[in-house]
Amino acid sequence: MRVAFQGERGAYSEEAILQHFASAEPVPRVSLREVFAAVERGEVELGLVPVENTLEGSIVQTFDLLLESPLKVRAEIVLRIVHCLIANPGVSPTDIKRVYSHPQALGQCRAYLEEHGYEAVAAYDTAGSVKMLREEGLRDAAAIASVRAAEAYGMAVLARGIETHPENYTRFLVLGHADHPPTGRDKTSIAFSIDHAPGALYRALRGFAEQEVNLTKIESRPLIGRPWEYVFYLDFEGHRAEPRVRRALEGLETCSRFVKVLGSYPRADAQMGAPRESR
């Protein structure tokens, strides 16, 4: 089973793939768009993309790509993000002047970097920074990435858990040509558009309330160039094949410009916002 992800070997996305699939071959791609394209063209069976992070919020580009793509969501994965300071073996923390990583990871570790007087340098991704340090043999620089990235490139972990906020989870979606059959403990993601008018969202949600479908996430996005139209992303508990979900979606269709079912999939055990003790 080949699963495309955005980034280099050792990326958090690769960690999510290996955590979720008993046996899978992670296949790196340079962008989220290329992950979608690799699945659409059949170069890989599945793709994995990040969709929201506790500290940074939603990954808007993933939503925009989901809206365009014929692919379906067939799983969700929630991964705790633990950032490490990684350097070439033998490098001491006092040798370090610059720290390379993806801008989001640099931001999440800003307090640590400032405390140690390290200069933050933006790089293409977290694991790619570790690879670069190794290839160039830098001894006055470090990278921020996962433990797995250090292992992948034979590098030393100088500090672990250097993020400012330990409650740092990323939720990933797994994409394929079809979604997942019902398991009895499922979620569904949809996108829909309604007119910008009083009561429009209330009417759109009526079917979900009547059918006792539990919502887990909602987010509105303005449609660029269409001033009074919005697209909503909605996650809820249940599978699209369940009669109550079907009835709720039929109700939504009567009052929406469009409804797109992005996919039904088994719920991840860990959920964003859950206390750490319960994971």
Next chain:
Amino acid sequence: MRVAFQGERGAYSEEAILQHFASAEPVPRVSLREVFAAVERGEVELGLVPVENTLEGSIVQTFDLLLESPLKVRAEIVLRIVHCLIANPGVSPTDIKRVYSHPQALGQCRAYLEEHGYEAVAAYDTAGSVKMLREEGLRDAAAIASVRAAEAYGMAVLARGIETHPENYTRFLVLGHADHPPTGRDKTSIAFSIDHAPGALYRALRGFAEQEVNLTKIESRPLIGRPWEYVFYLDFEGHRAEPRVRRALEGLETCSRFVKVLGSYPRADAQMGAPRESR
């Protein structure tokens, strides 16, 4: 009128202040938290914070600070973001090896940077990068920031509008000790929390539908450490002093754990998602 913002002279936030207020003295602060604190402690009359961007989505930290703070939202400002490549006078595009800016701005101009083979270097903020270039007299580096930043530091604009997507707007909120009196063309922002149960959001929105209050944005955020509780951020048209809005809020209170009115304020003329022609 002193208005605190996050960043250095020439930041997009400063541009938003000067666009909105006929006469205001922008006062820089190092973090969003310090902007809130400066207003709360009375060091300035008002504060300005970014709340959402077309390309990057919501600025989650601003929402979290709004939820905690006693301050009220008293205005919104929508600013078109135009990124420029800025260097010391006399520097040619072919001299440039590195480009400094805030990670978000680097991300928004990634295609341009890659096309020209420039290395992206993360810095504290956009305008601060311009200031640093000037202070250090660098001739092999540039920064990404606003035209205003170039003017503020007497630097040269080598290219204008280098962002990948021209539809790049940031929405800012102005914070004070009280919100704005009704103008007849207002918006209100609130936060509320409801149980994680079927129909809970539907019931929460009933009052808004019955009172014909038009919603303009909704977003759910999990409450960290409280697994089955969510906080919702909701924007709608109308002022909290209007009877129909009061009745809608009373209806919401009967079915929520808490409701916090973040403030009522005049609607900005420009809205995110509106076509460029109409601005």
